[in-house]
C-alpha cells in the first residue's frame with residue numbers, strides 16, 4: 487500500500503481525488519495539505535466526507551512528506567508546484583501535478599501564457615506529460631508527472647489519431663470547447679456565480695486560453711511540424727463535463743466509417759477511450775463521473791472536413807481520474823484500478 491498526500495486539500499481536484507482513491511486498493515490518503523484550512527477537518531467544509539477522513543488537514547512540511555509519503559498529488563493552482571517539486575526531487579517521492587506548471591516545455595512560452603517565471607529547466611526535463619493513452623510507456627518510467635489540462639485531454643485524444651494517420655492537414659484546425667463551471671475550481675467569481683452562468687452560455691478567453699500552447703505543443707510533436715490551433719472556450723450552465731467539437735480539413739476522400747475504423751484501431755488497447763458507431767455522438771452525460779473519453783466522428787462530404795466530437799468529465803479524465811490512471815501506470819498497477827465505475831446516468 488502506497489501512502490498518498492494531496493496538496494490543495496480544499497479544492498475540487500483534491501475532493502475528486504479523495505472520492506476516487508476511496509476505491510483504490512494500492513493507495514491510501516495519509517495527508518491532506520491545506521494552506522488555508524490546516525488544523526480543520528475536511529468534513530467540516532465538505533460534509534459529504536463525514537466519517538471518511540478522520541484526521542485534520544496539515545500545513546505543508548517538506549521533510550514530513552519525504553519521510554512518510556510515497557506519492558504526492560498537487561491539486562493546486564499554477565504557480566505552486568513549480569516552486570515545490572524542485573525541493574522534492576532529491577527524494578523517492580512520485581510527484582503528480584494537476585496544474586499547468588510543467589506542461590509547457592518552452593519556458594518563454596510558459597511565461598507569456600501563464601505569467602511569472604517558469605519551472606527550472608531541470609524539473610521540466612524530468613517531467614513526463616501524462617496523456618496516458620499517448621505517452622503510456624514514458625509515464626511508466628516517470629517520477630514527475632505533468633497531468634494534462636482538461637481541454638487538451640479532450641482535444642488531443644480527438645485529434646491525434648487523425649494527425650498520426652495523416653488524413654487531415656495541419657492547418658486549419660478549429661476547436662470549439664465547452665465546459666461546466668467546476669472547471670473554474672471552488673472559489674466563486676463574477677464569471678462563475680449562479681446568476682452569471684444559469685440560463686447562459688459564455689464564450690471566454692477566445693484565442694487567448696492558456697491551453698492553446700499545450701495543444702499546439704503536443705499536436706506539433708505528433709505531426710513533426712508546427713501546428714497552431716484556433717481555440718474558443720465556452721462556459722455552459724452545468725457543474726461537470728467538457729466537450730470539444732473539432733474541425734479539420736481532410737487530405738483525401740475517406741468515409742466516416744473508414745475514419746471510425748482508424749480511430750477504433752488506434753485506441754484498441756485503451757480502455758478509457760470509446761469510439762461511437764457511425765451517426766453516434768457523445769454527450770457530457772455519457773461520461774459523467776467516469777474516466778472515459780467518448781469520441782464521435784463525421785466526415786462532411788460537402789466541405790471535405792472531418793468533424794470530431796470528444797467528451798470527458800473535466801474533474802475525472804480531465805484532472806483527478808487521469809492523475810490516478812497515471813499513478814497506476816507509474817507503479818505497475820492495472821491502469822483501470824480504482825477507475826472502473828460506470829458513468830452516473832441520468
Ligand SMILES: NC(=O)C1=CN([C@@H]2O[C@H](COP(=O)(O)OP(=O)(O)OC[C@H]3O[C@@H](n4cnc5c(N)ncnc54)[C@H](OP(=O)(O)O)[C@@H]3O)[C@@H](O)[C@H]2O)C=CC1
Pocket residue numbers: 493494495496497498499500519520521522523560561562563564566584585586634635636668669670671672673800801804805
Ligand atoms: N477543476 C477542473 O476541472 C480542473 C482543474 N485542473 C487543475 O487542477 C488544479 C486544481 O484545480 P481545482 O481543484 O479545480 O482548483 P480549486 O481552486 O478548487 O482548488 C485549488 C486549491 O489549491 C489551494 N491553493 C490555492 N492557492 C494556493 C496557493 N497560493 N498555495 C498553495 N495552495 C493553494 C487551495 O486549497 P487549500 O487552501 O486547502 O490549500 C485551493 O482550494 C489547478 O491547477 C487546476 O487548473 C486541471 C484540469 C481540470
Ligand SMILES: CC(=O)N[C@@H](CCC(=O)OP(=O)(O)O)C(=O)O
Pocket residue numbers: 584585586634635636665666667668669670671697719721
Ligand atoms: C471554467 C474554467 O474556467 N475552466 C478552466 C479549466 C482549466 C483548468 O482547470 O485546467 P488547468 O489545469 O490548465 O488550469 C479554464 O478554462 O481555465
